[in-house]
Amino acid sequence: MRYQLKSIFRNRITLTVLVIIIILNLYTVINLEREAYSSKSKIVDNLELELIQAKEANARNKDSVKARYKDPEILSLHDNYTKLREWLIKNKERMIEIYKNLNPEEYSDELLAMEIMEIRTVMDVNADFEENRPLSEDIFKEEITMLGLKEELPVDFNKIINNAFYTFNIKEDRHAIYDGLKSIITRLLDLYKTKEKRLELDIASPWTFYVRKVGFEGFSVPVLCTIFLVYTCAMVVEDRKSRSMQLVKVLPKNRGYIFGHYYTAILLSVFIILIISFLIPILFMGIRHGFGGLRNLILVDPKGFTSFNGYEHVDIWGTLGIGRFATSSMNMNHGAMPSNQLELYPLWKVMGLSMIPAILKLLFLTLLGVGIGLCISNKNTSILVTSLVAVIYIVFQLYGSDMLFNPLSIGSAWNITLGGMAFTWVRAVVVLVVALIASTTIIYIIINKQDFNV
Structure with missing residues (x-):
């Protein structure tokens, strides 16, 4: 596994993806510093x-x-x-x-x-x-x-x-x-x-950076997911073309072994890229502004953790309301959020809960990319299909939020955890787990019937 990861991180595709994500994160840091100033x-x-x-x-x-x-x-x-x-x-x-x-x-x-x-x-x-x-x-x-x-x-x-x-x-x-x-x-x-540091969205902090990146910036999560979807398929195609990774030297009788090696190595690379690209700005912001604030209370819909149907605010004048450090917004002349259905959770707890659907989503998208790369023999065709899936994913993110059993419609794990989204937390977790099981089964069947050289 060590050799596999070394091969992956020597690859220009991996380094390019890492640099792109770091640049996107630095863009958020610069904007946050400017607003805080x-x-x-x-x-x-x-x-x-x-x-x-x-x-x-x-x-x-x-x-x-x-x-x-x-x-x-x-x-x-x-x-x-x-x-x-x-x-x-x-x-x-x-x-x-x-x-x-x-x-x-x-x-x-x-x-x-x-x-x-x-x-x-x-x-x-x-x-x-x-x-x-x-x-x-x-x-x-x-x-x-x-x-x-x-x-x-x-x-x-x-x-x-x-x-x-x-x-x-x-x-x-x-x-x-x-x-x-x-x-x-x-x-x-x-x-x-x-005496905890008070956090709002325009206060410079490693945690406000994180929240803006995974929740407040509407484009951020879809862009990251699209990059990883294309990246995972490209890494499989690159190996099948140049054999630079040499993940499997001898074709075993059980083709699932091939899939397991590709999936594990590339999945680890995805997590390492994310950790590095997020750890750099978080450490920078923490050293510069302090790491306090994890006990800030923010509003969450607790019903979302046990029900497929969550909180819905029907008043068109309701504003912000759920989470994002503001806890509530009030307008004396119009309706206000939240109702008494919501509860205050500490920031660290919301971050932990949001990690579960976020990790499941990464597992699914990586599985999708690796699966396409392995199941389609023609390398150009596999890249084309992955690009089409990426476009479909973006469309579902923009216009398919009401497709409540479509894993590609699941948006930001942070916003899902807070509530107020079409997908509740428990619905997102169930849909992603089912999608993972179904996708793994289909890929395994295709790989075992396919004749290809590693």
Whole structure:
């Protein structure tokens, strides 16, 4: 096996594939570094814009209400609403001040505490005791007390709940927003408690690089899989043409022995290429920015691990929502994700679970490439067929996501693990295992009937 791998990695095809994948990964690293460098100024700009808008809206609202209403009860509700808005404005001003004096890699307990408090106020606005949505202080009482995050606000939250001046959303939207913000606060409290590095998609880290590569960049996974599909067939054809690998010197009676040698050697080369090409940027990013962040909580659909039918968010205004470090996205004027069907998993656990369908997918595509290379006697024809299969694979990736028993339609293992995809995690695993068994059987039958020289 050692000789086989040496032969493979001396081959120009292998070296070319390795260089291509390293270049693609470096492209992601450069983009991430660029975004991380500019993210601080973008955050400050966005906060300053939000501050201006909040001040203008508050001023307009004061004048409008005074002109329209004279009822003391209504004015009392509005006064309470105004106090909350003014507190949020002061909080925003302080956050801007901290951000301006904070280096990108620095951690600020005060900033995180202020963000938690701000999100809690919006969550409490959408609380409703009659619908079993208590105030955030009642839900997170133990954590808030233990971490010293209790803060008295100049408002009466009994007048904030269902306050017509603040609550613009329909009942279903308020429930979704409440659940989404509850997930965000859970995550932020965990970060505050553990002092773990907070990860977002625009924060430079080896783990954000990994997530962007295997989940966020839509083209990345199909391109990698296509490269490996063509590469595995090309390696078999190269050996049959030049015998440079010399995997099998004597044709045995059991043709499965031939297939086993080719498949094992080329599969190992695929994994080695992946490990090298991903390890280089991960080590670079880790040495430069630290390896912390694996305990970040992200949202996952747990139903996907036990059911063929997973979470589906039907509201067209739902945004992001599942996973990718953001945990949830909220829009006060439209629907929000996630619902209470989702759970928070640590990043390391999601990465581990996503490896299972990812490895099965690599096993299947390598099997497909090696099988075509061995089963089709004409070398040019085998390359042509592999190219056609690669094109079909790309088409299925783009347009065949609803073909739920087609192994070529299975997309990013990362996104499948998070949920919200047509393929659930368990469906992808079952389909890939069945495809592996069926493909191995067919290839074995063809090889045993075929007359070819090694």
